[in-house]
Amino acid sequence: MKAGVITFHSAHNFGASLQTWALQRVLKNNHIDAYVVNYHPPIIDDLYNPLKGKEGIRKRLAELKLKHDNPRSLQRFKNYTHFIQKQFDLVGDYTDYQELADASLDLDAYIVGSDQVWNSEHIGGFDPAYFLDFVNSGKIKISYAASIGKDYLLPIYHDRIRNSLKSFTSISVREKSAVKAVKELAGRPVDVVLDPTLLLPKEDYEVIKTVPSMKEKYIFVYMMEHNPEVIAFANRVSTATGLPIIQRRPGKLFRNEIGSCYTSAPGDFLGLIENAEYVITNSFHGTVFSIIYETPFVSMLHSNTGSRTVDLLASLELDSHLLYSKEEFKDFEQFKILEPEKLRKRILELREFSLSFLIDALNNNNIQTKVQCPTDISKMDCYGCRACKEICPVGAITMVPDKEGFMYPVADEKCINCGACSRACIRKHEHIISYEKSFPKVYCAINKEEEVRLGSSSGAIFPEAARYVIEEKKGAVVGVRYDEDMNAISDIAYTMEDVKPFLGSKYVKSDFEGMFPKIKKLLAEGRTVLYSGLPCECAGLRSYLKKDYENLFISEILCHASPSPKVYRQYIDYLNKKHGSKVTNLQFRNKSKGWLSTDASMVIEFASGKSITVNTRKNDYYRSFTKDYISRPCCSKCGFTHKNRVGDITMGDFWGIKDIDPSMYDNKGASLLLVNNERGEALWNGIKDNFRFKESNIRDAFRKNHKKPNPYKPERMEFFGRLDKEPIEQLLESCNDLKQ
Incomplete structure (x- = not known):
């Protein structure tokens, strides 16, 4: 291009x-x-x-x-x-x-x-x-x-x-x-x-940057407009520090001035900013490069265009570096970048979003285009939760995969523009739980039955919740299993034997076509139902049902992101071909060598009886998932993170428990459980005797679990741009930084 x-x-x-x-x-x-x-x-x-x-x-x-x-x-x-x-x-x-x-x-x-x-x-x-x-x-x-x-x-x-x-x-x-x-x-x-x-990181500027020749330390004053306030303040700092001044304007302005860089080329300015002891500026880009080089600085606003500096510093949480007048200056702490690691992380997040906007725009806005459905949202906003499809009174909406393999709603000529789909859209109405005073309650939990725990991804809360609903409530459990072709599909279990295929993480977006109406029918019949799904799927179910059911328990999974079914399918087909036999089971996180991400194993079983075991973290498919290269676009705008919960309970791995409470760590799995409301507490009370557990708090719960959506990365667009153009195994391997 x-x-x-x-x-x-x-x-x-x-x-x-x-x-x-x-x-x-x-x-x-x-x-x-x-x-x-x-x-x-x-x-x-x-x-x-x-x-x-x-x-x-x-x-x-x-x-x-x-x-x-x-x-x-x-x-x-x-x-x-x-x-x-x-x-x-x-x-x-x-x-x-x-x-x-x-x-x-x-x-x-x-x-x-x-x-x-x-x-x-x-x-x-x-x-x-x-x-x-x-x-x-x-x-x-x-x-x-x-x-x-x-x-x-x-x-x-x-x-x-x-x-x-x-x-x-x-x-x-x-x-x-x-x-x-x-x-x-x-x-x-x-x-x-x-x-x-x-x-760009500062390293990219090395090709044009020049290093100033002077040996002595200095203050760099980059003043775009003549401003007596800047001059007076710079003289004050120079006197206090004993440091001379280099400035950009043609005539001498400061008492202790050793030079002007009026004739300097752009690369010279980079070196002057990087090597300065302090930068005093009323220039937007003087501020920008002080940030890039992490040089101590203050910004005194330009009279006409100061808003851009204010916006920039606010977005980077560096407002303290603004100096509206010289009288506001109290001490030299105002110059210092106090948390450089935090700043770098924030810049990286904004950089990834900005690069994603630019690259997607050059690709004609694949993710910014609106879905073909009267919800009036973009593909970037669409969770694919199916609430709009299932609630349509005339059946005008179908879910159609795009070139990345994700499902999006498409309305046909039967659409009567009744607005039902828009009202059901969880991007507009998220169904976030409003916490009552005593909630959420946070626990670290470990199933007392070690065999059960080893068969689950974390501390094995879900098997006990399923047993409670099926055996004590005579109800049904909705979860995700593999079909005969290893596609991840949503299904209903009425026995504990039927629940077994639900156990273990499946790192791919599942197909839950038609599941919401089936759940509604069971609830209407008076059956107790435990629904387990991703937060967006749980929100979609709540939206579809329109009302609360006392016989429904919603258990949401603490989600990283939702991977592409198309990429997963191509990976499975590659394994089938490479090993000359169909994959019959895939354990993404087998605990035979440990629960931690560095220890967990991926075990792949084949119809031939063959089985292979690899380190999960280093697996090409899993690595692309954790690096957010194959996630659904909306995951970078997810509204269901941190305390924004939709389930009665929220389950996930209690990452970081080894350091938070070593007594709850044995490298065999520990669950994070958020009890979000009274119904969730009733479910927990029905199963908690089967667990060794300790109460925790939100801060520790999210010390290692992400608090906000993962950024939308340019590498993701590159990945999907290459998909279908080269063998999936080569594409996945090229994105695995642990093999490079």
């Missing part, structure tokens, strides 16, 4: 150059042929070109005069011009919009952003180039981290902007404060993503 970026690449300032360089680099890192559309109108160029309006001999004479009168201005101009020509893969050369429109560029995708490309003050009102009006129909049009520099768009341009945004395939902005204004005109979702410079 060939993609072109249009932005303020020709602006001779540190931020404009590096955000362009970073976006081009990110695209290339993701196997995109990236170009910078060389659109440089006079309104941008004339701000920086000391030879503007001069041609031929007049330009040469002007250059000689400038070399004598103001050599630093000429040197700065040449340094930036050299950087632009060397570092950007430029396409075309256009100084006005009509030239660009007439060029008929032949690229597959066009990206506008980042920088303040939608700030009317910077582009002379409305410039259709920065709204991609020159792009031919049918091409992908994306705004990536476009900025308006404030929280509004001038009303005089609303109609033109609204019309331009209609043809965009994806829209994102850099600042949260811009979302409302852009969304109102676009009439569609607008995402907030990172500035391109934050999409």
